[in-house]
Amino acid sequence: MRISQKLSRIKPSATLAISSKAMELRAQGREIISLSVGEPDFPTPKHIREAAKQAVDEGFTRYTQVPGIPELRQAVAGYFADHYGVNAGPEATIVTNGGKQSLYNILQALLDPGDKVLIPAPYWVSYPAMVQLADGEPVTVPATADNGFKITPDDLDRAWTPGVRAMILNSPSNPTGAHYTQLEMDALADWALSKDVFIIADEIYDQLVYSPATPASLAPFWKRHPEHVAVCNGLAKSFAMTGWRVGFTLAHPDLVKAMAKIQGQSTSNICSISQKAAVAALTGPVDEVNHMREAFARRRDLVLGMVTSWPGVVCPKPDGAFYVFPDVSALYTEAMPDSTATCAMLLEEAGVAAVPGAAFGDDRCVRFSYALDDQTLVTALEKVGQAIVG
Numbered sequence: 001m002r003i004s005q006k007l008s009r010i011k012p013s014a015t016l017a018i019s020s021k022a023m024e025l026r027a028q029g030r031e032i033i034s035l036s037v038g039e040p041d042f043p044t045p046k047h048i049r050e051a052a053k054q055a056v057d058e059g060f061t062r063y064t065q066v067p068g069i070p071e072l073r074q075a076v077a078g079y080f081a082d083h084y085g086v087n088a089g090p091e092a093t094i095v096t097n098g099g100k101q102s103l104y105n106i107l108q109a110l111l112d113p114g115d116k117v118l119i120p121a122p123y124w125v126s127y128p129a130m131v132q133l134a135d136g137e138p139v140t141v142p143a144t145a146d147n148g149f150k151i152t153p154d155d156l157d158r159a160w161t162p163g164v165r166a167m168i169l170n171s172p173s174n175p176t177g178a179h180y181t182q183l184e185m186d187a188l189a190d191w192a193l194s195k196d197v198f199i200i201a202d203e204i205y206d207q208l209v210y211s212p213a214t215p216a217s218l219a220p221f222w223k224r225h226p227e228h229v230a231v232c233n234g235l236a237k238s239f240a241m242t243g244w245r246v247g248f249t250l251a252h253p254d255l256v257k258a259m260a261k262i263q264g265q266s267t268s269n270i271c272s273i274s275q276k277a278a279v280a281a282l283t284g285p286v287d288e289v290n291h292m293r294e295a296f297a298r299r300r301d302l303v304l305g306m307v308t309s310w311p312g313v314v315c316p317k318p319d320g321a322f323y324v325f326p327d328v329s330a331l332y333t334e335a336m337p338d339s340t341a342t343c344a345m346l347l348e349e350a351g352v353a354a355v356p357g358a359a360f361g362d363d364r365c366v367r368f369s370y371a372l373d374d375q376t377l378v379t380a381l382e383k384v385g386q387a388i389v390g
Contacts, residue, residue: 010129018343022353033380034353035368038174038323040240042295044277045288048239051280055273064269067260068095068248072275075282076248080231083206084219091253092226094260095278097270099204099234099247100126101263103168106200106230106249107134109258110166118159118167118197120151121361122325124174139164140361145327148316149176150184153191166198171216172205175360175367176325177300177318179209182216189221192228199229204247205321207238207289210297213319219250226252237321238289239281244274246281296322299370299377306381307368310389322371325357329364331388339363342388350387352380 018036025032043049055061067073073090080086096102103126111117113135119127121140128138141159143149156167169188172179180188192199201218209215222229234247249259269275300317303324307315312330328342336342339356343366346352357365368384370377 006133006135009132018347018353018355021347025347025351030351032347032351032353033372033376033383035370035372035377035380036353036355038237038321038369038371039242040237040292040322040371041373042240042288042292044240044244045281045284047284048241048277048280051284052273052277055276060272060276062272064272064275066264066269067256068093068269069272069275069279072279072282075279076250079233079248079282080217080219080250083215084217086219086223086250088223088250089253092250092256094249094251094256094263095270095275096234096247096249096259096263097267098236098245099202099232101267102232102234102247102249102259103127103200103202104130104133105259105262106232106251106255107131107136107166108262109255110134110198111136112165114163115165116161116163118156118164119361120155120167120169122149122173122175122357122365123168123361124170124202125359127168127170136165137163142361143178145314145316149173149178149325150180151188153187156188156191160195160197164195164197166200167192168200168202169218170202172209172318172320174205174321175323175355175357175365176316177321177323178316179213179319179321180216181213185216185218186221189218189225189229193225196228201229201231203231203233205237206233208293208296208322209320210293210300222250230255235278235281238292240288240292241277241281244277245270246274246278296370299372299374300324302374303368303370303377303381306378306385310385322369324368324370325360325362325365326368327364328366328388336388339366342366346384346387350383352383352387354384 076093111134131138230251235241315326
């Protein structure tokens with residue numbers, strides 16, 4: 001069978017590949033602890049589940065408008081008003097099959113063949129592939145642990161060329177947990193505006209920011225410069241709704257229309273039941289979100305203490321998300337020369353699944369998710385420590 005040449009440049013998702021391997025080993029009877037998948041271990045809050053049940057009982061099971069039902073688009077607009085003081089009409093919002101489809105649709109709508117996109121590294125594994133699928137060229141902008149895995153306008157200056165059309169800014173970050181302050185974020189946005197570079201802000205973890213850090217967003221920048229930024233978000237992480245597949249975007253209405261055109265010719269509307277659940281999530285109580293945030297902050301401190309106790313391992317303290325991204329390169333040996341070999345060894349010998357940093361653009365590191373209960377985390381990291389340190 002003949003497959004398109006475009007796909008030959010695309011690598012499978014490393015996180016999903018590791019998760020699949022872990023499930024395969026479990027099926028063989030192995031005891032495997034997975035620290036590889038970015039999925040909260042908490043249940044979806046009850047009032048959200050009840051709203052979905054009510055939608056089923058009321059027969060809300062038909063096609064809807066492609067960009068989302070009106071009450072959900074209004075709820076999305078309300079989210080940005082409530083959290084960031086930004087008033088937007090529902091015509092500036094669209095609801096997608098998870099945050100991933102928002103990003104994909106934006107890149108498809110913006111890029112022409114050969115357009116370059118700046119991607120700070122370490123980066124989420126899907127960013128470069130999405131750019132390539134839109135016939136663009138990903139250009140990585142390296143960040144280091146010394147700077148908390150955050151880039152500066154000077155870093156962007158060094159990477160910029162006249163062919164740069166857009167940049168992706170992910171805060172808090174997957175895989176590092178790095179979180180930009182509002183001042184830092186605004187400085188990057190001002191740089192992009194000066195270069196006529198469109199900003200795609202991935203803020204899927206914006207409600208998982210840990211004190212004393214505070215949430216930040218490019219939504220206020222969007223209000224001032226709506227033609228230069230799109231803000232992507234979703235309910236998977238903060239509301240423990242990964243399987244519901246609800247993402248949303250705040251963007252210029254013209255871009256929203258373009259995204260809806262792409263979506264209309266691909267997936268059409270997202271699940272009608274999920275839309276009703278999303279309305280409940282965005283307009284209902286946030287007590288359980290606050291509880292999850294407190295638990296993740298505690299787990300972060302637990303994991304960070306264990307990881308940084310390993311000789312030679314360096315790991316900046318993450319201010320958000322639920323990952324640590326330690327530099328373990330000091331432990332590399334001839335038998336374990338890189339992050340891929342390290343994660344393969346951990347899976348086979350320790351029974352712990354982690355994701356190699358090479359998949360995120362930094363082969364010195366590995367990613368551990370702490371979206372698990374405390375005792376499981378302790379058990380897993382004790383096994384990791386014994387395997388790589390002895």
